[in-house]
Amino acid sequence: MQPEKTSVAWDSLSYEIQPWLRDAMVSLGFNTMTPVQASTIPLLSQHKDVVVEAVTGSGKTLAFVIPVLEKVAKSLADGEFKKGFFGAVIISPTRELANQIDTVIQSILNLQPEEQSQIKSQLLVGSIQSLREDLSSFIANKPQILIGTPGRVLDFLSNNAVRTSKCEILILDEADKLLDIGFLNDTQSIVRLLPTQRRTGLFSATISGAGNDIFKTGMTNPVKVTVKSASIKTNTAPESLNLVYMVVDPEIKLKLLMEMIKKYRYKKVIVYFPTNFAVTYFYSLFTELISRSDDISEGELEIYSLHGKLEAKPRIKALSKFTESLASKAVLFTTDVSARGLDIPDVDLVIQLDLPTDPDVFLHRCGRTGRANKIGTAITMFNEGREEEYVNFLSVKNISLKLIDTPKLKPEETKFYDDEMRNWMLKDRLLYDNAIRCYVGFVRYYSKHVASSIFRLSELDYLKLAKLHGLKRFPKMPENKYITNFPEDGWFDRSIDFDKYAYKDEAKEAARLAELKTEKRKQERKEKSLKKQELKEKNVSWSKKVDLKETKQERRERVMKRREAVEAEMKRQRKEGDDEDEEVEVDWKDMVRANKKQKNIKPESRGFFDDL
Numbered sequence: 001m002q003p004e005k006t007s008v009a010w011d012s013l014s015y016e017i018q019p020w021l022r023d024a025m026v027s028l029g030f031n032t033m034t035p036v037q038a039s040t041i042p043l044l045s046q047h048k049d050v051v052v053e054a055v056t057g058s059g060k061t062l063a064f065v066i067p068v069l070e071k072v073a074k075s076l077a078d079g080e081f082k083k084g085f086f087g088a089v090i091i092s093p094t095r096e097l098a099n100q101i102d103t104v105i106q107s108i109l110n111l112q113p114e115e116q117s118q119i120k121s122q123l124l125v126g127s128i129q130s131l132r133e134d135l136s137s138f139i140a141n142k143p144q145i146l147i148g149t150p151g152r153v154l155d156f157l158s159n160n161a162v163r164t165s166k167c168e169i170l171i172l173d174e175a176d177k178l179l180d181i182g183f184l185n186d187t188q189s190i191v192r193l194l195p196t197q198r199r200t201g202l203f204s205a206t207i208s209g210a211g212n213d214i215f216k217t218g219m220t221n222p223v224k225v226t227v228k229s230a231s232i233k234t235n236t237a238p239e240s241l242n243l244v245y246m247v248v249d250p251e252i253k254l255k256l257l258m259e260m261i262k263k264y265r266y267k268k269v270i271v272y273f274p275t276n277f278a279v280t281y282f283y284s285l286f287t288e289l290i291s292r293s294d295d296i297s298e299g300e301l302e303i304y305s306l307h308g309k310l311e312a313k314p315r316i317k318a319l320s321k322f323t324e325s326l327a328s329k330a331v332l333f334t335t336d337v338s339a340r341g342l343d344i345p346d347v348d349l350v351i352q353l354d355l356p357t358d359p360d361v362f363l364h365r366c367g368r369t370g371r372a373n374k375i376g377t378a379i380t381m382f383n384e385g386r387e388e389e390y391v392n393f394l395s396v397k398n399i400s401l402k403l404i405d406t407p408k409l410k411p412e413e414t415k416f417y418d419d420e421m422r423n424w425m426l427k428d429r430l431l432y433d434n435a436i437r438c439y440v441g442f443v444r445y446y447s448k449h450v451a452s453s454i455f456r457l458s459e460l461d462y463l464k465l466a467k468l469h470g471l472k473r474f475p476k477m478p479e480n481k482y483i484t485n486f487p488e489d490g491w492f493d494r495s496i497d498f499d500k501y502a503y504k505d506e507a508k509e510a511a512r513l514a515e516l517k518t519e520k521r522k523q524e525r526k527e528k529s530l531k532k533q534e535l536k537e538k539n540v541s542w543s544k545k546v547d548l549k550e551t552k553q554e555r556r557e558r559v560m561k562r563r564e565a566v567e568a569e570m571k572r573q574r575k576e577g578d579d580e581d582e583e584v585e586v587d588w589k590d591m592v593r594a595n596k597k598q599k600n601i602k603p604e605s606r607g608f609f610d611d612l
């Protein structure tokens with residue numbers, strides 16, 4: 001295990017790289033090697049497969065680029081590459097990273113001596129040019145090094161015009177990601193297309209996460225190279241990186257971010273959001289807030305956004321604008337698409353509004369600052385409560401975090417934010433729809449946390465979360481069951497008249513108004529019919545009662561008449577003979593009993609005493 005920071009002279013390498021390469025390194029300002037380069041270059045340049053785990057910003061790119069150039073230069077000198085053949089493939093999970101690696105390679109290739117056969121490289125990523133264009137560039141330019149993302153590289157290598165048999169080396173940068181479920185199939189298919197007699201190099205700051213999957217790359221006996229922090233050799237983060245956290249009330253997270261962006265001293269900051277939608281939504285809110293803020297002068301602060309749903313060209317444009325920005329402060333709002341590998345030298349602050357769902361990504365996000373021994377700070381916001389347990393969880397993984405005070409917000413700062421957010425949202429109802437999508441997206445994101453015993457959906461503060469997004473009503477979703485005292489119809493704030501809350505887009509607004517009208521009519525009709533129904537029920541019950549009274553009265557009269565008839569009959573019989581009296585008494589009782597029995601007999605078969 002090598003400590004970080006200790007630099008090693010190029011001429012002390014146990015394996016001697018080509019002089020032009022060494023000169024190129026010095027010309028580019030890399031006078032010495034970093035430890036990971038000193039350990040890896042001799043192994044990979046010769047006949048070893050390597051699995052390299054070294055902290056973020058420790059120079060892994062050159063650790064594989066130099067052996068790749070070394071091998072290709074030799075084979076080229078031997079005249080190995082005919083039409084359709086190439087010598088090396090480098091794969092990375094994102095276009096930005098592939099582009100960055102290609103840029104590093106180009107900077108070295110620009111320094112090749114003119115007298116030697118020229119090494120060329122080609123970038124293979126989707127959405128920039130078509131596969132057909134990639135293939136014609138390949139045939140025309142004859143590059144020996146291919147750099148790209150898995151999908152496009154696989155399509156490219158599968159084409160008959162491309163011959164893979166001379167490929168000597170395969171590099172998987174961010175290898176744990178490439179062996180992750182989303183990329184594994186493509187990665188393995190690429191591996192199968194390449195000759196087995198090749199070298200393979202796996203590189204990442206968190207390769208341990210890939211476990212035995214590393215053998216899915218066809219390696220049999222790789223050498224493991226591990227480089228940790230300089231002073232604390234178990235630390236999985238570089239020493240120059242200051243890892244801190246603050247515990248915050250989720251409702252005020254964005255207000256805090258606003259104040260941090262305005263007041264903190266930094267040159268470039270990357271802010272990580274949980275979803276693509278959150279980046280878009282909060283990017284437009286923040287650009288508005290910054291433009292309305294008196295304490296930021298024009299041009300002093302630039303904000304950019306970058307996420308996976310953007311097309312390739314705007315993505316690359318946003319990144320290069322942020323990288324090249326000359327503003328006193330530049331901010332990049334992004335997602336995990338920018339978590340790994342990006343090397344932007346001036347980034348001195350990283351802010352994570354929420355923890356990433358995958359603990360390995362935590363290191364990658366933080367590692368966008370504090371690179372190559374430059375000082376950087378990564379601040380993470382933890383929601384009050386159970387999330388604080390994540391500090392211990394990370395310490396088990398040798399990532400130690402220091403608690404810092406949460407900045408205090410002044411009432412006027414809170415008011416500015418609240419007022420401006422409200423005014424901004426009221427400009428267009430679409431923003432409210434976006435807020436809902438953003439909120440729902442966050443809840444979905446939260447449910448994906450690997451450390452699910454800490455990040456529990458049942459413990460989220462949904463009200464604060466909804467307020468953070470500017471919502472007034474809880475959207476319908478299954479997680480509402482976790483909300484105690486759930487308000488009637490989901491409304492917790494009725495300060496906005498939603499009937500008048502309009503879309504900016506005329507067609508959308510017209511559709512909304514038409515729908516509102518139909519809804520209102522439906523509602524009115526419903527209310528009307530309800531009233532009618534109520535009235536009917538009232539009337540029905542009154543008349544029913546009258547009916548009932550009448551029947552009872554009638555029955556009583558009927559019974560009285562029959563009783564009188566019976567008594568008259570008895571009197572008549574009594575007159576006929578006194579000694580028959582007792583028998584008549586008995587008969588009467590019998591008659592009553594018999595009548596009781598007959599109650600269940602069908603109406604048509606009932607007799608004289610039935611109604612007694």
Ligand SMILES: Nc1ncnc2c1ncn2[C@@H]1O[C@H](COP(=O)(O)OP(=O)(O)OP(=O)(O)O)[C@@H](O)[C@H]1O
Nearest residue numbers: 030032033034056057058059060061205341343372
């Ligand atoms: N030998 C060297 N001397 C000085 N600086 C170097 C050297 N090698 C690399 N660097 C610089 O260190 C920075 C980080 O290098 P690199 O991007 O290769 O890091 P990494 O280990 O791949 O990081 P991550 O894990 O984040 O991808 C780059 O700006 C690079 O120019």
